[in-house]
Amino acid sequence: MGAFSRFIAHLYTLFLVFFTVLFLELVILVRSVAGTIGYNADDHPITTAHYLKLIEEKNPASRYRVAGKEPKECSVCLSVLEDGDEIRRLKCKHTFHKGCVDKWLEQDRATCPICRRLVLPEAIVVRYSQRRQIQPHRRRREFYGGSDEELILLLTSLHGNYMRRFM
Template structure:
């Protein structure tokens, strides 16, 4: 009976080792796939260049303003436009300080802060969001090591 118990213990040990290695390989595969999709993301600089193409910025001029800015203040920061401020007029005709609206557009959906009309195509927004998420969450090898340690620790505790 003791030999049967030893054989079952060895089978259990081999199975746990097999599944640990399988989980490690799966984690490495997922990590590699995440980096393979990196070319599908848009950096913040690329994102802002696309915004500039869709809604070019200009300088505010109270007298004889050639871009036709009807607003007297930025609806994001609520500060009045001053002579020479860099402003951005969106296709919906709403005008904001360039820095204010650029920060707003990068946050989530790239819509006008007032009317919520899309400023950029959805695919551009998703690619930029993927880039931002990858910037904030790229644990990589550290996470794999933590997972292995957790598996190894749990595995050894079963035999203590």
Template sequence: MASLYECLSHLYTIATVFFTVLLLESVILIRSITKSFSGSANRPITTTQYLKLIEEKNPASRFKTGLRVQTIECAVCLSMLEEGEEIRKLKCKHTFHKDCLDQWLQLDKATCPLCRSNVLPEEIVAQYHRRRNDQEYGGSDEELVFFLSVALHGSNPRRQW
């Protein structure tokens, strides 16, 4: 009788593992299919594409002091702009070092560090951050497996192993 109980227990464990793996594979397959069929408006864009769009909207140039009496300071790094440095002047007329502003625009929202006016349309920023969030905070199949195993097996997924 004890051996029958042990055999049924092992059979139950094997069936549970099998159906869990089947469910996980199905979810991963569905996710990959929906990602490939999603429209280009929802498709995340790469950092290179994002920086290219920034360059198209606000092209970089070289700083020239010319006849200016007043010195200009980059509000991101707080250092003075010097002759020949690569700068980016936004539509709001604020000027920054190109690299400083590009890093700023990649961090959160694509807004001017001084007046917070939009540098890029909100849809483009959302597409960029969707890709960043997928890479940094989820979207990985490993996390999906972990969360599904927690849902299937309770708060302690290692309980059966």
């Protein structure tokens, strides 16, 4: 008889844990849906892929054609530009290998490596730098909107201290 009552107690505890997790998943779902209703793209950081797409739109890549007697060189890698190399000419008229300047633009604040003129509008650069500054643990907290302590408090307030049954 004692084994049966322990079995029922464990079954009850598992039932509470299951429905608590189900409730928390529903809360997360509702928060994520409610967060997208008032979504404003200007408030959130942009991804690296979107950032590079914006750079491509503002400063399209092309193929280098040798014109003139003196060969140009890429100021990032310091190698000579050869006929047919994929290049990116910025608005300031400086020319670089596409791969070299794209890596520079990803890590710097979207400026020309030579004259430091902005390649993209300041608002886009700020949104991209925000994405790079968010730490992984902050991303996780922003997903469900609270701290671990708040989650523990919610669990204990809903069902009491049922975890001691397992210990």
